[in-house]
Amino acid sequence: MERKIKIGLIGLGTVGSGVFKTLKNFDNVEVVKIAVKNINKPRNIEGLDNSILTDNPYEIVENPEIDIVAELIGGIDPAFDLIKKAIENGKHIVTANKELLAKQGEELFNFAEQHNKVILYEAAIAGGIPLIMPVKTILAGNKINKIEAILNGTTNYILTKMDMQGASYDDVLKEAQELGYAESNPTGDVEGFDAAYKIATLATITFRKRIRIENIYREGITKIRPEDMKAANDLGYKIKLIASGKIDDEGNADVRVHPMLVSQKTALAHIDYVTNAVHLSGHPVGEVTLSGPGAGEFPTASSVVGDILNISAEIGKSDYILPMMRCRHDEYANMIDISETKNKYYLSINAHNNIGVIGKIGTICAENNISLASIVQKCVSDDNTADITVITEIASESAMQNAIKLIEQDGSKVNSLIRVQV
Amino acid sequence: MERKIKIGLIGLGTVGSGVFKTLKNFDNVEVVKIAVKNINKPRNIEGLDNSILTDNPYEIVENPEIDIVAELIGGIDPAFDLIKKAIENGKHIVTANKELLAKQGEELFNFAEQHNKVILYEAAIAGGIPLIMPVKTILAGNKINKIEAILNGTTNYILTKMDMQGASYDDVLKEAQELGYAESNPTGDVEGFDAAYKIATLATITFRKRIRIENIYREGITKIRPEDMKAANDLGYKIKLIASGKIDDEGNADVRVHPMLVSQKTALAHIDYVTNAVHLSGHPVGEVTLSGPGAGEFPTASSVVGDILNISAEIGKSDYILPMMRCRHDEYANMIDISETKNKYYLSINAHNNIGVIGKIGTICAENNISLASIVQKCVSDDNTADITVITEIASESAMQNAIKLIEQDGSKVNSLIRVQV
Numbered sequence: 001m002e003r004k005i006k007i008g009l010i011g012l013g014t015v016g017s018g019v020f021k022t023l024k025n026f027d028n029v030e031v032v033k034i035a036v037k038n039i040n041k042p043r044n045i046e047g048l049d050n051s052i053l054t055d056n057p058y059e060i061v062e063n064p065e066i067d068i069v070a071e072l073i074g075g076i077d078p079a080f081d082l083i084k085k086a087i088e089n090g091k092h093i094v095t096a097n098k099e100l101l102a103k104q105g106e107e108l109f110n111f112a113e114q115h116n117k118v119i120l121y122e123a124a125i126a127g128g129i130p131l132i133m134p135v136k137t138i139l140a141g142n143k144i145n146k147i148e149a150i151l152n153g154t155t156n157y158i159l160t161k162m163d164m165q166g167a168s169y170d171d172v173l174k175e176a177q178e179l180g181y182a183e184s185n186p187t188g189d190v191e192g193f194d195a196a197y198k199i200a201t202l203a204t205i206t207f208r209k210r211i212r213i214e215n216i217y218r219e220g221i222t223k224i225r226p227e228d229m230k231a232a233n234d235l236g237y238k239i240k241l242i243a244s245g246k247i248d249d250e251g252n253a254d255v256r257v258h259p260m261l262v263s264q265k266t267a268l269a270h271i272d273y274v275t276n277a278v279h280l281s282g283h284p285v286g287e288v289t290l291s292g293p294g295a296g297e298f299p300t301a302s303s304v305v306g307d308i309l310n311i312s313a314e315i316g317k318s319d320y321i322l323p324m325m326r327c328r329h330d331e332y333a334n335m336i337d338i339s340e341t342k343n344k345y346y347l348s349i350n351a352h353n354n355i356g357v358i359g360k361i362g363t364i365c366a367e368n369n370i371s372l373a374s375i376v377q378k379c380v381s382d383d384n385t386a387d388i389t390v391i392t393e394i395a396s397e398s399a400m401q402n403a404i405k406l407i408e409q410d411g412s413k414v415n416s417l418i419r420v421q422v
Numbered sequence: 423m424e425r426k427i428k429i430g431l432i433g434l435g436t437v438g439s440g441v442f443k444t445l446k447n448f449d450n451v452e453v454v455k456i457a458v459k460n461i462n463k464p465r466n467i468e469g470l471d472n473s474i475l476t477d478n479p480y481e482i483v484e485n486p487e488i489d490i491v492a493e494l495i496g497g498i499d500p501a502f503d504l505i506k507k508a509i510e511n512g513k514h515i516v517t518a519n520k521e522l523l524a525k526q527g528e529e530l531f532n533f534a535e536q537h538n539k540v541i542l543y544e545a546a547i548a549g550g551i552p553l554i555m556p557v558k559t560i561l562a563g564n565k566i567n568k569i570e571a572i573l574n575g576t577t578n579y580i581l582t583k584m585d586m587q588g589a590s591y592d593d594v595l596k597e598a599q600e601l602g603y604a605e606s607n608p609t610g611d612v613e614g615f616d617a618a619y620k621i622a623t624l625a626t627i628t629f630r631k632r633i634r635i636e637n638i639y640r641e642g643i644t645k646i647r648p649e650d651m652k653a654a655n656d657l658g659y660k661i662k663l664i665a666s667g668k669i670d671d672e673g674n675a676d677v678r679v680h681p682m683l684v685s686q687k688t689a690l691a692h693i694d695y696v697t698n699a700v701h702l703s704g705h706p707v708g709e710v711t712l713s714g715p716g717a718g719e720f721p722t723a724s725s726v727v728g729d730i731l732n733i734s735a736e737i738g739k740s741d742y743i744l745p746m747m748r749c750r751h752d753e754y755a756n757m758i759d760i761s762e763t764k765n766k767y768y769l770s771i772n773a774h775n776n777i778g779v780i781g782k783i784g785t786i787c788a789e790n791n792i793s794l795a796s797i798v799q800k801c802v803s804d805d806n807t808a809d810i811t812v813i814t815e816i817a818s819e820s821a822m823q824n825a826i827k828l829i830e831q832d833g834s835k836v837n838s839l840i841r842v843q844v
Binding site for chain 2: 018021022023025026122128129130132133134137138139140141142143267270283284285286287288289290291292293296297298299301302303305306307308309310313314317318320323324
């Protein structure tokens with residue numbers, strides 16, 4: 001009989017509780033200490049012995065008995081310091097902290113490597129979906145050059161509801177807040193920060209080049225209108241907040257988060273409500289799509305516990321454990337700025353309804369080397385204006401931005417510009 | 423610099439070629455010997471030195487220099503003997519051989535364990551989809567109790583084409599054979615043997631109980647009619663060949679392969695052509711769906727190479743490698759026979775068009791404790807018969823079979839019985 005691996009948990013909120021309850025099913029691991037904010041808070045967790053609670057997380061990272069520390073509090077401070085101390089003290093780390101990995105991942109992974117410790121973080125990206133470990137292990141023979149993913153449940157819930165109910169962003173946000181699917185300050189989700197943190201780390205390990213969070217173009221969903229949802233449907237698309245990454249053979253990477261018109265023929269278009277999904281393209285595998293719950297007590301616990309069990313199985317077997325799971329990327333990707341990218345575009349334009357307006361838009365686009373895939377004058381409103389929906393062929397972002405300026409100078413209003421999946 | 427891990431390939435057909443080409447990209451592994459049927463066959467494989475070819479596969483399994491043998495020839499004989507010899511000679515095994523695993527897996531895994539060697543087989547089930555390694559590693563904290571999967575590309579191609587073109591099974595099979603998607607003798611695919619081999623092994627590792635291939639209920643797609651496709655669509659379903667498994671808390675397992683009406687609201691309904699997909703339900707993860715290419719030179723190579731790289735990374739680090747990836751299931755599942763299961767059913771009945779017929783069918787079902795969800799008399803043909811489509815609520819298989827007997831004794835013909843996803 002091998003010895004039990006000793007686990008310390010930092011955090012006993014939603015995720016921590018799920019992890020504690022799940023770990024109880026396994027004989028080879030034992031949670032010996034849990035750091036909480038308020039030690040006296042009543043908790044209804046079966047099998048929890050209050051004597052293992054502490055309100056000082058340093059009692060965990062400095063505890064010589066503990067083999068693995070699971071950091072489940074989120075944020076930078078004090079998580080960053082706690083993880084470094086834990087590594088210094090010889091512990092392996094499991095974390096669900098996407099913000100910390102995106103902002104300080106490089107330092108933490110280098111530090112862990114110097115101390116021959118691993119940091120696993122399956123739960124930090126796409127919750128319960130098996131993603132990070134598969135990318136690092138069974139897909140290791142691949143050169144993956146494209147990621148398209150739905151990584152934020154809140155925004156996907158809002159977009160799904162807007163699509164199904166024809167409702168406005170504001171109304172659906174309010175409903176989502178009442179149901180607990182969106183926070184009272186929803187900025188982190190709806191402006192795409194959360195998805196950007198996740199794609200930063202996911203692209204880094206998938207492309208095997210470091211991606212800096214500050215180089216990720218980010219646009220949220222707050223400007224999406226019910227009219228855009230309707231138009232997208234009519235054209236065979238759905239609007240999703242897509243976290244995407246591409247890398248070319250020279251190592252130039254284009255990583256972003258923004259709303260996207262996604263073809264209804266693709267799996268991502270049918271990922272609804274809080275479900276997450278990740279579509280990977282590469283060679284030799286071709287295309288795979290992984291989908292499942294992106295958050296929640298138990299799905300997140302599945303990933304945290306998976307990481308813990310995998311580290312536990314290796315401890316004592318060898319000094320240098322889990323070689324495939326380590327993160328060592330010396331090089332940074334050369335990042336392509338959004339202004340230098342090429343995209344397909346959906347435009348919704350409100351124009352004075354005069355005979356020449358479609359011709360004018362067509363001419364402005366042509367003069368900027370933008371070919372049009374379709375242009376539809378949808379309806380004439382009471383105020384004698386027309387709504388014109390344009391889908392372009394692939395065009396340069398700078399040309400598109402210039403064309404928009406010219407269209408608006410001409411007196412029309414560009415209500416929406418949303419990029420289209422290619 | 424660590425030494426290169428030496429690889430021997432048995433088989434250089436489609437899969438073997440893809441593996442060879444992919445492994446060339448990796449410095450830490452080297453293919454030192456390849457067994458082929460015909461050593462003189464002209465091959466157009468870049469970087470292949472013909473001097474490493476042999477027509478005697480025992481030169482590989484007995485070669486003391488080789489660390490890992492990849493068996494890529496399929497079938498039982500001589501693959502079984504070659505793998506045993508290779509294990510005896512201290513080699514780890516990677517295989518894509520679903521039939522061998524389903525029929526002789528237990529003996530091989532036990533033999534490997536006795537010799538402290540691993541057998542990995544990601545490519546044997548669902549081709550390039552990351553499935554086996556994720557189930558064994560990052561999902562290890564889960565109790566997965568349900569699998570629904572599309573594991574055979576040929577049948578999914580045929581069903582997709584039948585659905586889209588309204589064509590007959592025979593016509594689409596012929597077309598699929600001409601295009602190379604179906605073999606000249608298609609029995610292994612269309613009668614569900616291939617899917618049964620795969621679900622036998624997948625259910626074994628997912629449920630952590632051995633599933634015997636001979637206990638898997640199996641039904642193919644040859645009797646599916648265009649009329650069934652049409653009726654399924656009208657009712658909000660698609661017909662797919664589903665390999666499924668369920669296990670209850672007492673370890674009673676129900677594993678089968680048969681056509682199934684799958685709700686169009688689920689991801690599996692939208693998995694088309696040769697794509698494969700696996701839907702897993704369990705706790706704590708909830709539900710995840712993994713989809714991608716189920717076969718082909720490069721997707722299969724992705725999985726074989728993934729297995730090879732993961733074993734390679736561990737060799738020399740420790741004597742007991744990849745503890746999470748080993749297969750040791752001492753217990754057999756208690757298998758539930760199809761006659762003891764409960765299901766929802768789709769029935770297509772051709773009846774003499776007399777006034778009492780719907781009432782008669784309803785009465786027979788009621789007398790057998792079968793509740794009906796819907797019953798539709800679709801059309802009356804020239805021969806004065808009616809086509810009646812029935813969807814039942816959940817009912818016992820034996821009651822359903824009895825009802826069919828009674829309906830047919832009454833003079834109607836049951837053209838199709840297809841189980842419905844619940």
